[in-house]
Amino acid sequence: MRYKVIISYDxxxxxxxxxxxxxxxxxxxxxxxxxxxxxxxxTLVASGRTDAGVSAIEQVCHFDVDNPLDTRRAIxxxxxxxxxxxxxxxxxxVSSDFHARYSAVAKxxxxxxYCGRAEIPVLDKVAAFEQGSxxxxxxxxxxxxxxxxxxxxxxxxxxxxxxxxxRTIIDIRIDKIDNLFRLEITGNGxxxxxVRIIMGTLFDVGRGxxxxxxxxxxxxxxxxxxxxxxxSAKGLYLKKVLY
Amino acid sequence: MRYKVIISYDxxxxxxxxxxxxxxxxxxxxxxxxxxxxxxxxTLVASGRTDAGVSAIEQVCHFDVDNPLDTRRAIxxxxxxxxxxxxxxxxxxVSSDFHARYSAVAKxxxxxxYCGRAEIPVLDKVAAFEQGSxxxxxxxxxxxxxxxxxxxxxxxxxxxxxxxxxRTIIDIRIDKIDNLFRLEITGNGxxxxxVRIIMGTLFDVGRGxxxxxxxxxxxxxxxxxxxxxxxSAKGLYLKKVLY
Numbered sequence: 001m002r003y004k005v006i007i008s009y010d011x012x013x014x015x016x017x018x019x020x021x022x023x024x025x026x027x028x029x030x031x032x033x034x035x036x037x038x039x040x041x042x043t044l045v046a047s048g049r050t051d052a053g054v055s056a057i058e059q060v061c062h063f064d065v066d067n068p069l070d071t072r073r074a075i076x077x078x079x080x081x082x083x084x085x086x087x088x089x090x091x092x093x094v095s096s097d098f099h100a101r102y103s104a105v106a107k108x109x110x111x112x113x114y115c116g117r118a119e120i121p122v123l124d125k126v127a128a129f130e131q132g133s134x135x136x137x138x139x140x141x142x143x144x145x146x147x148x149x150x151x152x153x154x155x156x157x158x159x160x161x162x163x164x165x166x167r168t169i170i171d172i173r174i175d176k177i178d179n180l181f182r183l184e185i186t187g188n189g190x191x192x193x194x195v196r197i198i199m200g201t202l203f204d205v206g207r208g209x210x211x212x213x214x215x216x217x218x219x220x221x222x223x224x225x226x227x228x229x230x231x232s233a234k235g236l237y238l239k240k241v242l243y
Numbered sequence: 244m245r246y247k248v249i250i251s252y253d254x255x256x257x258x259x260x261x262x263x264x265x266x267x268x269x270x271x272x273x274x275x276x277x278x279x280x281x282x283x284x285x286t287l288v289a290s291g292r293t294d295a296g297v298s299a300i301e302q303v304c305h306f307d308v309d310n311p312l313d314t315r316r317a318i319x320x321x322x323x324x325x326x327x328x329x330x331x332x333x334x335x336x337v338s339s340d341f342h343a344r345y346s347a348v349a350k351x352x353x354x355x356x357y358c359g360r361a362e363i364p365v366l367d368k369v370a371a372f373e374q375g376s377x378x379x380x381x382x383x384x385x386x387x388x389x390x391x392x393x394x395x396x397x398x399x400x401x402x403x404x405x406x407x408x409x410r411t412i413i414d415i416r417i418d419k420i421d422n423l424f425r426l427e428i429t430g431n432g433x434x435x436x437x438v439r440i441i442m443g444t445l446f447d448v449g450r451g452x453x454x455x456x457x458x459x460x461x462x463x464x465x466x467x468x469x470x471x472x473x474x475s476a477k478g479l480y481l482k483k484v485l486y
Contacts, residue, residue: 010364055365057422079361087361110421118322118330121253122298122480125368177420178353179300179482237365 002098003069004062005030005044006090011055012234013085018049026050026086030061033081037074040065047104047241051193053233057110058089060241062100068093098243106170106242109195111183112235115206120179127180128199128235134206136174136181142205143172143183145215146198153222155198156191157230165191174202184239193230201228245341246312247305248273248287249333254298255477256328261292269293269329273304276324280317283308290347290484294436296476300353301332303484305343311336341486349413349485352438354426355478356446363422370423371442371478377449379417379424385448386415386426388458389441396465398441399434400473408434417445427482436473444471 007030015023019031027044034042046061071091078088097103112127114120115134123129149168156165171186183202185195201218204210210218210228218226250273258266262274270287277285289304314334321331340346355370357363358377366372392411399408414429426442444461447453453461453471461469 008363008365010368057363057365075360084362084367085364087364089359089361089363116332117318118332119327120251120300120332121328121330122251122300122369124327125253126365178425182421 001066001068002062002064002094002096003071003091004060004094004098004100005088007056007059007061008087008089009056009059010085011050011053014052016049016052016054017046017059029083029086030078030088033078034063034074036081037077038065038069045100047100047107048190050238051196051233054236054238056238058240059238060100060104060243062094062098100241103243104241106186106188107190108184108186108239108242109190110237110239111185111195111199111231112177112180112237113183113199113203113231114180123179126235128232130203130206132207134181134203135208136176136206138208138212139202139206140174142202142212142215143174145213145219146172146185150219151222152191152194152219154218154224154227155194155201156224157193157197158224160192162191167191167194172198186242195236196231196233197224197227197229199228199231199236203231204228244309244311245305245307245337245339246314246334247303247337247341247343248331250299250302250304251330251332252299252302253328254293254296257295259292259295259297260289260302272326272329273321273331276321277306277317279324280320281308281312288343290343290350291433293481294439294476297479297481299481301483302481303343303347303486305337305341343484346486347484349429349431350433351427351429351482351485352433353480353482354428354438354442354474355420355423355480356426356442356474357423358449366422369478371475373446373449375450377424377446378451379419379449381451381455382445382449383417385445385455385458386417388455388462389415389428393462394465395434395437395462397461397467397470398437398444399467400436400440401467403435405434410434410437415441429485438479439474439476440467440470440472442471442474442479446474447471 017026019027044061115130146169153165168188260269262270287304358373389412396408411431
């Protein structure tokens, strides 16, 4: 039987989500914990990996086991064993055709940032800081050009082995949230570092280095070198996976 | 000549704002740094102290020196010396009748919190967690009873030596901000632990332990024991001082 798991984590101490040799990852912590709780080895399948340092407010995974679980007890026991920067919020039985990765139709990421003369220490815990000022209206204008289906090769870190770099951005906008700005981006899928490269390119727009309407040219070029720098992992959160 | 200073800090590593013997405080760090930058002893007067663990997004202070400063250089030099959890954003000359504490007409505090079955680690860095669920509508109804001028003795930690415990709450409300709730409270002044006791009392309302309209009775009783527990310092931020 298959169980769906909803988790959250602060990724700042981890080498990303996915199990890899000799690295402290979120997946390996959860698999180790669930194996102890359930008494059998567990392989976790996530909606997608998050990079080193990236956090999740709501990440979705699944795993298969032979015997039914007392889910309420499993959650409590697992949370008592897990490091405090990883929490399990829900475990529920799902049909065997649910797949955390392949059934996902969209994901929403948030990127929190702020700007000014100097860091604001309490915001610096959760958001990226850009020294100076940013033209948020221009950045919001630039957002519009990302919407729709495009080949996002220019917004993908080199070394990615995916077959197609065509993705659809369903929604993207920047809002002011108290003393922070928040980029909210929803797409049917994201390439390696894609949200961080979009964010870095939007920072260039905010600084007047590139114009909002040049985004289309950059997308069409397929040239990673024409997009902005990869923004820091701090500030990026997987908000929700939609099924 | 008198200089106004705008600072921000993450209070979580400090024993509060105010200088006290054998304690690591925000005031002592800034005074030590400014003395080094200016070459003369500096006494900082703040709009008010914040308690141990409480942070500030925008705190206002003043200090007096005999000779004019290069404020831009002073900010840069001071920030290079200060611990990273304290930042100076502005230093500007003001008239000698400006007083960081006595000229302040109001202050706004924010209290961020969230609730659920388990903590969300990335929110836990900045907000207080309440296990279970809270009735936010009831809490907002209760907020209305705090508005106006009242004797807030029931919402003041014991040991406070102030002459009058009459304060005016100008505005108070709870909003949803992404995955968090935010209490925003503006008053002409606040007693020792007052915001945290109001928040603790609102948590009791949210859990159905007390009704919103009992707030008036609690205020009128002047009895600290009838109000709720003092909510944790984590989650509380001095947002702005109004002059």
